[in-house]
Amino acid sequence: MAVYSMTGYASGQQAAPQAPAGQETKGTPAGRLGLEIRSVNSRFLDLTFRLSEELRQHEPALREMIASKIRRGKVEVRGALESAAGDSLREPTPRLLQRLNTLQDSVRSWLPDARALSVADVVRLSAAEGSADVDWTEPLAELARRTIGELVAAREREGARIATMMLGHLRQLRELAQQATPLVPKLVEQQRTRFLERWKEAMALADGAALPEAAQDRALSEATAFAIRIDVAEELMRLGSHLEEIERLVKKGGEIGKRLDFLIQELHREANTLGSKSAALELTHISVDMKVLIEQMREQVQNIE
Structure with missing residues:
Protein backbone atom coordinates (compact mmCIF):
# COMPACT_ATOMS: atom_id res chain seq x y z
CA MET A 1 0.00 0.00 0.00
CA ALA A 2 1.01 3.59 -0.56
CA VAL A 3 1.79 6.24 2.03
CA TYR A 4 -0.74 9.08 1.91
CA SER A 5 -0.20 12.65 2.98
CA MET A 6 -3.08 14.60 4.51
CA THR A 7 -2.21 17.61 2.35
CA GLY A 8 -3.79 17.85 -1.09
CA TYR A 9 -5.90 19.89 -3.47
CA ALA A 10 -8.19 19.13 -6.42
CA SER A 11 -10.87 20.94 -8.38
CA GLY A 12 -13.12 20.31 -11.35
CA GLN A 13 -16.07 21.50 -13.36
CA GLN A 14 -19.09 19.76 -14.86
CA ALA A 15 -21.42 21.11 -17.54
CA ALA A 16 -25.17 21.14 -16.97
CA PRO A 17 -26.99 18.07 -18.26
CA GLN A 18 -29.08 18.41 -21.39
CA ALA A 19 -32.73 19.23 -20.80
CA PRO A 20 -35.23 16.52 -21.78
CA ALA A 21 -36.95 16.88 -25.12
CA GLY A 22 -39.80 19.35 -24.97
CA GLN A 23 -38.41 21.07 -21.84
CA GLU A 24 -35.81 23.31 -23.45
CA THR A 25 -35.61 26.74 -21.89
CA LYS A 26 -34.84 29.94 -23.64
CA GLY A 27 -31.21 31.06 -23.31
CA THR A 28 -28.44 29.16 -21.54
CA PRO A 29 -29.89 27.01 -18.76
CA ALA A 30 -27.79 26.50 -15.65
CA GLY A 31 -24.17 26.99 -16.69
CA ARG A 32 -21.56 24.79 -15.01
CA LEU A 33 -21.02 23.09 -11.70
CA GLY A 34 -17.72 23.81 -9.93
CA LEU A 35 -16.25 21.72 -7.10
CA GLU A 36 -13.07 22.36 -5.10
CA ILE A 37 -11.61 20.13 -2.36
CA ARG A 38 -8.56 20.91 -0.25
CA SER A 39 -7.17 19.07 2.76
CA VAL A 40 -4.57 19.66 5.46
CA ASN A 41 -3.39 17.63 8.45
CA SER A 42 -5.67 16.88 11.40
CA ARG A 43 -5.88 14.23 14.10
CA PHE A 44 -9.20 12.97 12.75
CA LEU A 45 -11.41 13.36 9.66
CA ASP A 46 -12.87 16.86 9.85
CA LEU A 47 -15.20 17.73 6.94
CA THR A 48 -16.34 21.29 6.20
CA PHE A 49 -18.77 22.10 3.38
CA ARG A 50 -19.34 25.46 1.71
CA LEU A 51 -22.03 24.76 -0.88
CA SER A 52 -24.35 27.08 -2.73
CA GLU A 53 -28.03 26.95 -1.84
CA GLU A 54 -28.88 24.73 -4.83
CA LEU A 55 -26.35 22.07 -3.75
CA ARG A 56 -26.82 21.85 0.01
CA GLN A 57 -29.23 18.94 -0.26
CA HIS A 58 -26.35 16.85 -1.67
CA GLU A 59 -24.04 17.36 1.34
CA PRO A 60 -24.81 13.95 2.97
CA ALA A 61 -23.95 12.12 -0.25
CA LEU A 62 -20.71 14.09 -0.65
CA ARG A 63 -19.80 13.43 2.98
CA GLU A 64 -20.27 9.70 2.50
CA MET A 65 -18.20 9.64 -0.70
CA ILE A 66 -15.28 11.49 0.91
CA ALA A 67 -15.35 9.41 4.11
CA SER A 68 -15.11 6.22 2.04
CA LYS A 69 -11.81 7.37 0.49
CA ILE A 70 -10.15 9.52 3.17
CA ARG A 71 -9.56 8.58 6.81
CA ARG A 72 -7.79 11.59 8.33
CA GLY A 73 -7.39 15.27 7.58
CA LYS A 74 -9.20 18.57 7.72
CA VAL A 75 -11.08 18.59 4.40
CA GLU A 76 -12.85 21.65 3.02
CA VAL A 77 -15.32 21.22 0.16
CA ARG A 78 -16.56 24.18 -1.90
CA GLY A 79 -19.26 23.76 -4.53
CA ALA A 80 -21.21 26.29 -6.55
CA LEU A 81 -23.14 26.72 -9.78
CA GLU A 82 -21.31 28.99 -12.17
CA SER A 83 -23.36 30.98 -14.65
CA ALA A 84 -22.63 30.70 -18.34
CA ALA A 85 -20.83 33.38 -20.35
CA GLY A 86 -22.12 36.92 -19.99
CA ASP A 87 -23.27 37.19 -23.62
CA SER A 88 -25.84 34.44 -23.18
CA LEU A 89 -27.86 35.53 -20.15
CA ARG A 90 -31.13 33.78 -19.49
CA GLU A 91 -34.11 35.92 -20.51
CA PRO A 92 -36.84 36.12 -17.82
CA THR A 93 -40.13 34.60 -18.90
CA PRO A 94 -43.36 36.63 -18.70
CA ARG A 95 -44.64 34.22 -16.08
CA LEU A 96 -41.61 34.83 -13.89
CA LEU A 97 -41.89 38.61 -14.31
CA GLN A 98 -45.56 38.46 -13.31
CA ARG A 99 -44.75 36.39 -10.22
CA LEU A 100 -41.94 38.74 -9.18
CA ASN A 101 -44.18 41.78 -9.66
CA THR A 102 -46.93 40.20 -7.55
CA LEU A 103 -44.48 39.26 -4.80
CA GLN A 104 -42.94 42.73 -4.85
CA ASP A 105 -46.35 44.40 -4.50
CA SER A 106 -47.23 42.07 -1.62
CA VAL A 107 -43.99 42.79 0.23
CA ARG A 108 -44.17 46.56 -0.29
CA SER A 109 -47.77 46.67 0.94
CA TRP A 110 -46.40 45.59 4.31
CA LEU A 111 -42.96 47.19 4.00
CA PRO A 112 -43.36 50.45 2.06
CA ASP A 113 -39.66 51.29 2.46
CA ALA A 114 -38.48 48.01 0.90
CA ARG A 115 -36.18 48.49 -2.10
CA ALA A 116 -37.61 47.73 -5.50
CA LEU A 117 -36.17 44.89 -7.55
CA SER A 118 -33.39 45.92 -9.91
CA VAL A 119 -32.65 44.48 -13.34
CA ALA A 120 -29.69 42.60 -11.84
CA ASP A 121 -31.99 41.07 -9.20
CA VAL A 122 -34.43 39.91 -11.86
CA VAL A 123 -31.65 38.36 -13.99
CA ARG A 124 -30.19 36.57 -10.96
CA LEU A 125 -33.58 35.17 -9.95
CA SER A 126 -34.19 34.12 -13.54
CA ALA A 127 -30.90 32.19 -13.56
CA ALA A 128 -31.80 30.56 -10.23
CA GLU A 129 -35.12 29.44 -11.67
CA GLY A 130 -33.28 27.82 -14.58
CA SER A 131 -30.93 26.04 -12.16
CA ALA A 132 -33.86 24.70 -10.18
CA ASP A 133 -35.12 22.94 -13.32
CA VAL A 134 -31.89 20.91 -13.58
CA ASP A 135 -31.32 17.72 -11.59
CA TRP A 136 -27.70 17.97 -10.43
CA THR A 137 -27.63 14.62 -8.59
CA GLU A 138 -25.81 12.58 -11.25
CA PRO A 139 -23.55 15.39 -12.57
CA LEU A 140 -22.50 16.24 -9.01
CA ALA A 141 -21.83 12.58 -8.16
CA GLU A 142 -19.74 12.16 -11.31
CA LEU A 143 -17.78 15.35 -10.64
CA ALA A 144 -17.28 14.42 -6.97
CA ARG A 145 -15.90 10.97 -7.86
CA ARG A 146 -13.47 12.51 -10.30
CA THR A 147 -12.36 15.31 -7.97
CA ILE A 148 -11.99 13.02 -4.95
CA GLY A 149 -9.90 10.67 -7.08
CA GLU A 150 -7.63 13.56 -8.05
CA LEU A 151 -7.35 14.60 -4.40
CA VAL A 152 -6.38 11.07 -3.33
CA ALA A 153 -3.80 10.94 -6.13
CA ALA A 154 -2.34 14.27 -4.99
CA ARG A 155 -2.15 13.02 -1.40
CA GLU A 156 -0.45 9.84 -2.63
CA ARG A 157 2.19 11.80 -4.55
CA GLU A 158 2.93 13.94 -1.51
Missing part, protein backbone atom coordinates in the same frame (compact mmCIF):
# COMPACT_ATOMS: atom_id res chain seq x y z
CA GLY A 159 3.00 10.82 0.67
CA ALA A 160 5.55 9.19 -1.64
CA ARG A 161 7.78 12.24 -1.31
CA ILE A 162 7.53 12.10 2.49
CA ALA A 163 8.25 8.35 2.52
CA THR A 164 11.39 8.85 0.42
CA MET A 165 12.59 11.57 2.77
CA MET A 166 11.94 9.41 5.84
CA LEU A 167 13.79 6.40 4.43
CA GLY A 168 16.77 8.66 3.75
CA HIS A 169 16.70 9.98 7.32
CA LEU A 170 16.46 6.42 8.65
CA ARG A 171 19.66 5.52 6.79
CA GLN A 172 21.43 8.53 8.31
CA LEU A 173 20.23 7.61 11.80
CA ARG A 174 21.54 4.05 11.36
CA GLU A 175 24.90 5.43 10.29
CA LEU A 176 25.04 7.60 13.41
CA ALA A 177 24.11 4.62 15.60
CA GLN A 178 26.91 2.60 13.98
CA GLN A 179 29.33 5.41 14.77
CA ALA A 180 28.20 5.41 18.41
CA THR A 181 28.39 1.63 18.94
CA PRO A 182 32.23 1.36 18.96
CA LEU A 183 32.41 4.23 21.45
CA VAL A 184 30.70 2.16 24.18
CA PRO A 185 33.61 -0.29 24.85
CA LYS A 186 35.99 2.64 24.53
CA LEU A 187 34.17 4.44 27.34
CA VAL A 188 34.18 1.27 29.43
CA GLU A 189 37.95 1.01 29.01
CA GLN A 190 38.28 4.64 30.07
CA GLN A 191 36.25 3.82 33.17
CA ARG A 192 38.52 0.83 33.92
CA THR A 193 41.57 3.08 33.76
CA ARG A 194 39.91 5.64 36.01
CA PHE A 195 38.97 2.88 38.47
CA LEU A 196 42.59 1.68 38.70
CA GLU A 197 43.83 5.24 39.25
CA ARG A 198 41.33 5.87 42.04
CA TRP A 199 42.15 2.53 43.62
CA LYS A 200 45.85 3.37 43.72
CA GLU A 201 45.07 6.82 45.15
CA ALA A 202 42.85 5.29 47.82
CA MET A 203 45.50 2.76 48.82
CA ALA A 204 48.17 5.46 48.95
CA LEU A 205 46.03 7.74 51.13
CA ALA A 206 44.93 4.97 53.48
CA ASP A 207 48.33 4.65 55.20
CA GLY A 208 46.86 2.31 57.77
CA ALA A 209 44.09 4.79 58.75
CA ALA A 210 41.45 2.94 56.80
CA LEU A 211 41.03 -0.71 56.01
CA PRO A 212 41.90 -1.77 52.46
CA GLU A 213 38.46 -3.43 52.20
CA ALA A 214 36.71 -0.11 52.87
CA ALA A 215 38.80 1.70 50.28
CA GLN A 216 38.17 -1.04 47.76
CA ASP A 217 34.41 -0.96 48.37
CA ARG A 218 34.37 2.81 47.87
CA ALA A 219 36.32 2.61 44.61
CA LEU A 220 34.14 -0.23 43.32
CA SER A 221 30.98 1.67 44.22
CA GLU A 222 32.11 4.76 42.34
CA ALA A 223 33.22 2.73 39.35
CA THR A 224 29.90 0.84 39.18
CA ALA A 225 27.81 4.02 39.44
CA PHE A 226 29.79 5.68 36.69
CA ALA A 227 29.66 2.62 34.43
CA ILE A 228 25.87 2.46 34.77
CA ARG A 229 25.55 6.15 33.99
CA ILE A 230 27.57 6.01 30.79
CA ASP A 231 26.23 2.69 29.47
CA VAL A 232 24.25 3.52 26.31
CA ALA A 233 24.18 0.04 24.79
CA GLU A 234 20.53 -0.43 25.77
CA GLU A 235 19.53 2.93 24.27
CA LEU A 236 21.29 2.07 21.01
CA MET A 237 19.53 -1.30 20.90
CA ARG A 238 16.08 0.26 21.41
CA LEU A 239 16.85 2.98 18.89
CA GLY A 240 17.77 0.35 16.28
CA SER A 241 14.53 -1.51 17.01
CA HIS A 242 12.47 1.66 16.52
CA LEU A 243 14.24 2.40 13.23
CA GLU A 244 13.41 -1.08 11.92
CA GLU A 245 9.74 -0.70 12.88
CA ILE A 246 9.47 2.74 11.26
CA GLU A 247 11.00 1.44 8.04
CA ARG A 248 8.62 -1.52 8.04
CA LEU A 249 5.59 0.77 8.44
CA VAL A 250 6.74 3.20 5.74
CA LYS A 251 7.24 0.38 3.26
CA LYS A 252 3.93 -1.19 4.23
CA GLY A 253 1.96 2.07 3.83
CA GLY A 254 -1.70 2.59 4.66
CA GLU A 255 -2.98 4.38 7.77
CA ILE A 256 0.31 4.62 9.64
CA GLY A 257 0.41 8.26 10.75
CA LYS A 258 -0.56 7.74 14.40
CA ARG A 259 1.85 4.81 14.91
CA LEU A 260 4.68 6.73 13.28
CA ASP A 261 4.00 9.69 15.53
CA PHE A 262 4.37 7.47 18.61
CA LEU A 263 7.57 5.86 17.32
CA ILE A 264 9.10 9.26 16.54
CA GLN A 265 8.48 10.28 20.15
CA GLU A 266 10.28 7.13 21.31
CA LEU A 267 13.20 7.87 18.97
CA HIS A 268 13.50 11.35 20.41
CA ARG A 269 13.49 9.96 23.95
CA GLU A 270 16.33 7.53 23.18
CA ALA A 271 18.39 10.27 21.49
CA ASN A 272 17.89 12.53 24.51
CA THR A 273 19.00 9.77 26.89
CA LEU A 274 21.99 9.10 24.69
CA GLY A 275 23.03 12.73 25.03
CA SER A 276 22.43 12.92 28.76
CA LYS A 277 24.55 9.81 29.39
CA SER A 278 27.31 10.95 27.09
CA ALA A 279 30.79 10.79 28.60
CA ALA A 280 32.58 11.70 25.39
CA LEU A 281 32.36 14.67 23.05
CA GLU A 282 31.92 12.41 20.01
CA LEU A 283 28.82 10.83 21.56
CA THR A 284 27.37 14.26 22.31
CA HIS A 285 27.76 15.31 18.68
CA ILE A 286 26.09 12.09 17.52
CA SER A 287 23.16 12.70 19.86
CA VAL A 288 22.67 16.26 18.56
CA ASP A 289 22.79 15.10 14.92
CA MET A 290 20.24 12.40 15.71
CA LYS A 291 17.83 14.87 17.31
CA VAL A 292 18.03 17.18 14.29
CA LEU A 293 17.08 14.32 11.94
CA ILE A 294 14.32 13.09 14.25
CA GLU A 295 12.82 16.57 14.50
CA GLN A 296 12.74 16.83 10.70
CA MET A 297 10.97 13.46 10.58
CA ARG A 298 8.48 14.56 13.24
CA GLU A 299 7.39 17.56 11.13
CA GLN A 300 6.75 15.34 8.13
CA VAL A 301 4.99 12.58 10.08
CA GLN A 302 2.37 15.14 11.16
CA ASN A 303 1.18 15.15 7.53
CA ILE A 304 0.86 11.37 7.08
CA GLU A 305 -2.63 9.87 7.12
Whole structure:
Protein backbone atom coordinates (compact mmCIF):
# COMPACT_ATOMS: atom_id res chain seq x y z
CA MET A 1 0.00 0.00 0.00
CA ALA A 2 1.01 3.59 -0.56
CA VAL A 3 1.79 6.24 2.03
CA TYR A 4 -0.74 9.08 1.91
CA SER A 5 -0.20 12.65 2.98
CA MET A 6 -3.08 14.60 4.51
CA THR A 7 -2.21 17.61 2.35
CA GLY A 8 -3.79 17.85 -1.09
CA TYR A 9 -5.90 19.89 -3.47
CA ALA A 10 -8.19 19.13 -6.42
CA SER A 11 -10.87 20.94 -8.38
CA GLY A 12 -13.12 20.31 -11.35
CA GLN A 13 -16.07 21.50 -13.36
CA GLN A 14 -19.09 19.76 -14.86
CA ALA A 15 -21.42 21.11 -17.54
CA ALA A 16 -25.17 21.14 -16.97
CA PRO A 17 -26.99 18.07 -18.26
CA GLN A 18 -29.08 18.41 -21.39
CA ALA A 19 -32.73 19.23 -20.80
CA PRO A 20 -35.23 16.52 -21.78
CA ALA A 21 -36.95 16.88 -25.12
CA GLY A 22 -39.80 19.35 -24.97
CA GLN A 23 -38.41 21.07 -21.84
CA GLU A 24 -35.81 23.31 -23.45
CA THR A 25 -35.61 26.74 -21.89
CA LYS A 26 -34.84 29.94 -23.64
CA GLY A 27 -31.21 31.06 -23.31
CA THR A 28 -28.44 29.16 -21.54
CA PRO A 29 -29.89 27.01 -18.76
CA ALA A 30 -27.79 26.50 -15.65
CA GLY A 31 -24.17 26.99 -16.69
CA ARG A 32 -21.56 24.79 -15.01
CA LEU A 33 -21.02 23.09 -11.70
CA GLY A 34 -17.72 23.81 -9.93
CA LEU A 35 -16.25 21.72 -7.10
CA GLU A 36 -13.07 22.36 -5.10
CA ILE A 37 -11.61 20.13 -2.36
CA ARG A 38 -8.56 20.91 -0.25
CA SER A 39 -7.17 19.07 2.76
CA VAL A 40 -4.57 19.66 5.46
CA ASN A 41 -3.39 17.63 8.45
CA SER A 42 -5.67 16.88 11.40
CA ARG A 43 -5.88 14.23 14.10
CA PHE A 44 -9.20 12.97 12.75
CA LEU A 45 -11.41 13.36 9.66
CA ASP A 46 -12.87 16.86 9.85
CA LEU A 47 -15.20 17.73 6.94
CA THR A 48 -16.34 21.29 6.20
CA PHE A 49 -18.77 22.10 3.38
CA ARG A 50 -19.34 25.46 1.71
CA LEU A 51 -22.03 24.76 -0.88
CA SER A 52 -24.35 27.08 -2.73
CA GLU A 53 -28.03 26.95 -1.84
CA GLU A 54 -28.88 24.73 -4.83
CA LEU A 55 -26.35 22.07 -3.75
CA ARG A 56 -26.82 21.85 0.01
CA GLN A 57 -29.23 18.94 -0.26
CA HIS A 58 -26.35 16.85 -1.67
CA GLU A 59 -24.04 17.36 1.34
CA PRO A 60 -24.81 13.95 2.97
CA ALA A 61 -23.95 12.12 -0.25
CA LEU A 62 -20.71 14.09 -0.65
CA ARG A 63 -19.80 13.43 2.98
CA GLU A 64 -20.27 9.70 2.50
CA MET A 65 -18.20 9.64 -0.70
CA ILE A 66 -15.28 11.49 0.91
CA ALA A 67 -15.35 9.41 4.11
CA SER A 68 -15.11 6.22 2.04
CA LYS A 69 -11.81 7.37 0.49
CA ILE A 70 -10.15 9.52 3.17
CA ARG A 71 -9.56 8.58 6.81
CA ARG A 72 -7.79 11.59 8.33
CA GLY A 73 -7.39 15.27 7.58
CA LYS A 74 -9.20 18.57 7.72
CA VAL A 75 -11.08 18.59 4.40
CA GLU A 76 -12.85 21.65 3.02
CA VAL A 77 -15.32 21.22 0.16
CA ARG A 78 -16.56 24.18 -1.90
CA GLY A 79 -19.26 23.76 -4.53
CA ALA A 80 -21.21 26.29 -6.55
CA LEU A 81 -23.14 26.72 -9.78
CA GLU A 82 -21.31 28.99 -12.17
CA SER A 83 -23.36 30.98 -14.65
CA ALA A 84 -22.63 30.70 -18.34
CA ALA A 85 -20.83 33.38 -20.35
CA GLY A 86 -22.12 36.92 -19.99
CA ASP A 87 -23.27 37.19 -23.62
CA SER A 88 -25.84 34.44 -23.18
CA LEU A 89 -27.86 35.53 -20.15
CA ARG A 90 -31.13 33.78 -19.49
CA GLU A 91 -34.11 35.92 -20.51
CA PRO A 92 -36.84 36.12 -17.82
CA THR A 93 -40.13 34.60 -18.90
CA PRO A 94 -43.36 36.63 -18.70
CA ARG A 95 -44.64 34.22 -16.08
CA LEU A 96 -41.61 34.83 -13.89
CA LEU A 97 -41.89 38.61 -14.31
CA GLN A 98 -45.56 38.46 -13.31
CA ARG A 99 -44.75 36.39 -10.22
CA LEU A 100 -41.94 38.74 -9.18
CA ASN A 101 -44.18 41.78 -9.66
CA THR A 102 -46.93 40.20 -7.55
CA LEU A 103 -44.48 39.26 -4.80
CA GLN A 104 -42.94 42.73 -4.85
CA ASP A 105 -46.35 44.40 -4.50
CA SER A 106 -47.23 42.07 -1.62
CA VAL A 107 -43.99 42.79 0.23
CA ARG A 108 -44.17 46.56 -0.29
CA SER A 109 -47.77 46.67 0.94
CA TRP A 110 -46.40 45.59 4.31
CA LEU A 111 -42.96 47.19 4.00
CA PRO A 112 -43.36 50.45 2.06
CA ASP A 113 -39.66 51.29 2.46
CA ALA A 114 -38.48 48.01 0.90
CA ARG A 115 -36.18 48.49 -2.10
CA ALA A 116 -37.61 47.73 -5.50
CA LEU A 117 -36.17 44.89 -7.55
CA SER A 118 -33.39 45.92 -9.91
CA VAL A 119 -32.65 44.48 -13.34
CA ALA A 120 -29.69 42.60 -11.84
CA ASP A 121 -31.99 41.07 -9.20
CA VAL A 122 -34.43 39.91 -11.86
CA VAL A 123 -31.65 38.36 -13.99
CA ARG A 124 -30.19 36.57 -10.96
CA LEU A 125 -33.58 35.17 -9.95
CA SER A 126 -34.19 34.12 -13.54
CA ALA A 127 -30.90 32.19 -13.56
CA ALA A 128 -31.80 30.56 -10.23
CA GLU A 129 -35.12 29.44 -11.67
CA GLY A 130 -33.28 27.82 -14.58
CA SER A 131 -30.93 26.04 -12.16
CA ALA A 132 -33.86 24.70 -10.18
CA ASP A 133 -35.12 22.94 -13.32
CA VAL A 134 -31.89 20.91 -13.58
CA ASP A 135 -31.32 17.72 -11.59
CA TRP A 136 -27.70 17.97 -10.43
CA THR A 137 -27.63 14.62 -8.59
CA GLU A 138 -25.81 12.58 -11.25
CA PRO A 139 -23.55 15.39 -12.57
CA LEU A 140 -22.50 16.24 -9.01
CA ALA A 141 -21.83 12.58 -8.16
CA GLU A 142 -19.74 12.16 -11.31
CA LEU A 143 -17.78 15.35 -10.64
CA ALA A 144 -17.28 14.42 -6.97
CA ARG A 145 -15.90 10.97 -7.86
CA ARG A 146 -13.47 12.51 -10.30
CA THR A 147 -12.36 15.31 -7.97
CA ILE A 148 -11.99 13.02 -4.95
CA GLY A 149 -9.90 10.67 -7.08
CA GLU A 150 -7.63 13.56 -8.05
CA LEU A 151 -7.35 14.60 -4.40
CA VAL A 152 -6.38 11.07 -3.33
CA ALA A 153 -3.80 10.94 -6.13
CA ALA A 154 -2.34 14.27 -4.99
CA ARG A 155 -2.15 13.02 -1.40
CA GLU A 156 -0.45 9.84 -2.63
CA ARG A 157 2.19 11.80 -4.55
CA GLU A 158 2.93 13.94 -1.51
CA GLY A 159 3.00 10.82 0.67
CA ALA A 160 5.55 9.19 -1.64
CA ARG A 161 7.78 12.24 -1.31
CA ILE A 162 7.53 12.10 2.49
CA ALA A 163 8.25 8.35 2.52
CA THR A 164 11.39 8.85 0.42
CA MET A 165 12.59 11.57 2.77
CA MET A 166 11.94 9.41 5.84
CA LEU A 167 13.79 6.40 4.43
CA GLY A 168 16.77 8.66 3.75
CA HIS A 169 16.70 9.98 7.32
CA LEU A 170 16.46 6.42 8.65
CA ARG A 171 19.66 5.52 6.79
CA GLN A 172 21.43 8.53 8.31
CA LEU A 173 20.23 7.61 11.80
CA ARG A 174 21.54 4.05 11.36
CA GLU A 175 24.90 5.43 10.29
CA LEU A 176 25.04 7.60 13.41
CA ALA A 177 24.11 4.62 15.60
CA GLN A 178 26.91 2.60 13.98
CA GLN A 179 29.33 5.41 14.77
CA ALA A 180 28.20 5.41 18.41
CA THR A 181 28.39 1.63 18.94
CA PRO A 182 32.23 1.36 18.96
CA LEU A 183 32.41 4.23 21.45
CA VAL A 184 30.70 2.16 24.18
CA PRO A 185 33.61 -0.29 24.85
CA LYS A 186 35.99 2.64 24.53
CA LEU A 187 34.17 4.44 27.34
CA VAL A 188 34.18 1.27 29.43
CA GLU A 189 37.95 1.01 29.01
CA GLN A 190 38.28 4.64 30.07
CA GLN A 191 36.25 3.82 33.17
CA ARG A 192 38.52 0.83 33.92
CA THR A 193 41.57 3.08 33.76
CA ARG A 194 39.91 5.64 36.01
CA PHE A 195 38.97 2.88 38.47
CA LEU A 196 42.59 1.68 38.70
CA GLU A 197 43.83 5.24 39.25
CA ARG A 198 41.33 5.87 42.04
CA TRP A 199 42.15 2.53 43.62
CA LYS A 200 45.85 3.37 43.72
CA GLU A 201 45.07 6.82 45.15
CA ALA A 202 42.85 5.29 47.82
CA MET A 203 45.50 2.76 48.82
CA ALA A 204 48.17 5.46 48.95
CA LEU A 205 46.03 7.74 51.13
CA ALA A 206 44.93 4.97 53.48
CA ASP A 207 48.33 4.65 55.20
CA GLY A 208 46.86 2.31 57.77
CA ALA A 209 44.09 4.79 58.75
CA ALA A 210 41.45 2.94 56.80
CA LEU A 211 41.03 -0.71 56.01
CA PRO A 212 41.90 -1.77 52.46
CA GLU A 213 38.46 -3.43 52.20
CA ALA A 214 36.71 -0.11 52.87
CA ALA A 215 38.80 1.70 50.28
CA GLN A 216 38.17 -1.04 47.76
CA ASP A 217 34.41 -0.96 48.37
CA ARG A 218 34.37 2.81 47.87
CA ALA A 219 36.32 2.61 44.61
CA LEU A 220 34.14 -0.23 43.32
CA SER A 221 30.98 1.67 44.22
CA GLU A 222 32.11 4.76 42.34
CA ALA A 223 33.22 2.73 39.35
CA THR A 224 29.90 0.84 39.18
CA ALA A 225 27.81 4.02 39.44
CA PHE A 226 29.79 5.68 36.69
CA ALA A 227 29.66 2.62 34.43
CA ILE A 228 25.87 2.46 34.77
CA ARG A 229 25.55 6.15 33.99
CA ILE A 230 27.57 6.01 30.79
CA ASP A 231 26.23 2.69 29.47
CA VAL A 232 24.25 3.52 26.31
CA ALA A 233 24.18 0.04 24.79
CA GLU A 234 20.53 -0.43 25.77
CA GLU A 235 19.53 2.93 24.27
CA LEU A 236 21.29 2.07 21.01
CA MET A 237 19.53 -1.30 20.90
CA ARG A 238 16.08 0.26 21.41
CA LEU A 239 16.85 2.98 18.89
CA GLY A 240 17.77 0.35 16.28
CA SER A 241 14.53 -1.51 17.01
CA HIS A 242 12.47 1.66 16.52
CA LEU A 243 14.24 2.40 13.23
CA GLU A 244 13.41 -1.08 11.92
CA GLU A 245 9.74 -0.70 12.88
CA ILE A 246 9.47 2.74 11.26
CA GLU A 247 11.00 1.44 8.04
CA ARG A 248 8.62 -1.52 8.04
CA LEU A 249 5.59 0.77 8.44
CA VAL A 250 6.74 3.20 5.74
CA LYS A 251 7.24 0.38 3.26
CA LYS A 252 3.93 -1.19 4.23
CA GLY A 253 1.96 2.07 3.83
CA GLY A 254 -1.70 2.59 4.66
CA GLU A 255 -2.98 4.38 7.77
CA ILE A 256 0.31 4.62 9.64
CA GLY A 257 0.41 8.26 10.75
CA LYS A 258 -0.56 7.74 14.40
CA ARG A 259 1.85 4.81 14.91
CA LEU A 260 4.68 6.73 13.28
CA ASP A 261 4.00 9.69 15.53
CA PHE A 262 4.37 7.47 18.61
CA LEU A 263 7.57 5.86 17.32
CA ILE A 264 9.10 9.26 16.54
CA GLN A 265 8.48 10.28 20.15
CA GLU A 266 10.28 7.13 21.31
CA LEU A 267 13.20 7.87 18.97
CA HIS A 268 13.50 11.35 20.41
CA ARG A 269 13.49 9.96 23.95
CA GLU A 270 16.33 7.53 23.18
CA ALA A 271 18.39 10.27 21.49
CA ASN A 272 17.89 12.53 24.51
CA THR A 273 19.00 9.77 26.89
CA LEU A 274 21.99 9.10 24.69
CA GLY A 275 23.03 12.73 25.03
CA SER A 276 22.43 12.92 28.76
CA LYS A 277 24.55 9.81 29.39
CA SER A 278 27.31 10.95 27.09
CA ALA A 279 30.79 10.79 28.60
CA ALA A 280 32.58 11.70 25.39
CA LEU A 281 32.36 14.67 23.05
CA GLU A 282 31.92 12.41 20.01
CA LEU A 283 28.82 10.83 21.56
CA THR A 284 27.37 14.26 22.31
CA HIS A 285 27.76 15.31 18.68
CA ILE A 286 26.09 12.09 17.52
CA SER A 287 23.16 12.70 19.86
CA VAL A 288 22.67 16.26 18.56
CA ASP A 289 22.79 15.10 14.92
CA MET A 290 20.24 12.40 15.71
CA LYS A 291 17.83 14.87 17.31
CA VAL A 292 18.03 17.18 14.29
CA LEU A 293 17.08 14.32 11.94
CA ILE A 294 14.32 13.09 14.25
CA GLU A 295 12.82 16.57 14.50
CA GLN A 296 12.74 16.83 10.70
CA MET A 297 10.97 13.46 10.58
CA ARG A 298 8.48 14.56 13.24
CA GLU A 299 7.39 17.56 11.13
CA GLN A 300 6.75 15.34 8.13
CA VAL A 301 4.99 12.58 10.08
CA GLN A 302 2.37 15.14 11.16
CA ASN A 303 1.18 15.15 7.53
CA ILE A 304 0.86 11.37 7.08
CA GLU A 305 -2.63 9.87 7.12
